[in-house]
Amino acid sequence: MKGLRLFYLVMAIVGTVVPWLLFGQFFAQEGLNIPLFLQNLFVNGAAGGFSADVLISIVVFLVWATVDAQKKGMPRWWLIFPASFTVGLSLALPLYLFLREE
Template structure:
């Protein structure tokens, strides 16, 4: 495997572990209430700004993935879209780059 693919893969692992070590305990302590999590994301202007930053990044990544998969007919890259929305851009982007670099 090329060194860049190893880097993408390591970033995928970090992109799952780092956010989930905060999300999962919080969700567990709050009865898995996604509405409460969304409210927590908007606890102040700085947090809301970060949410909007990541939302725009996720939408941009989705458009790029769909466009490129449609153009190249390499459909495997589409798995990065649910990864982006279920975990975050921290997983979706390196996962797509990993799949794209094969």
């Protein structure tokens, strides 16, 4: 399963870099304007639908991962929480799967 673990690691890296490039563009143009950033998540129906989908998915993932990690006695599983809040599901999910393959 080393190939699968490597895949999860690569996806965690990609899942960090791509969103932060886009977030970086926003903050470079708008400054560190968090209220505007949050407002733009729901600027129209398409953005709002996508944002709601991801936010709901991450809540479900965090609940499932917490239960799953406790059942499996996984070390360092809690890293998914800072990953979720600093990047998002694109890092938290592959990171969790990477840690789960240890």
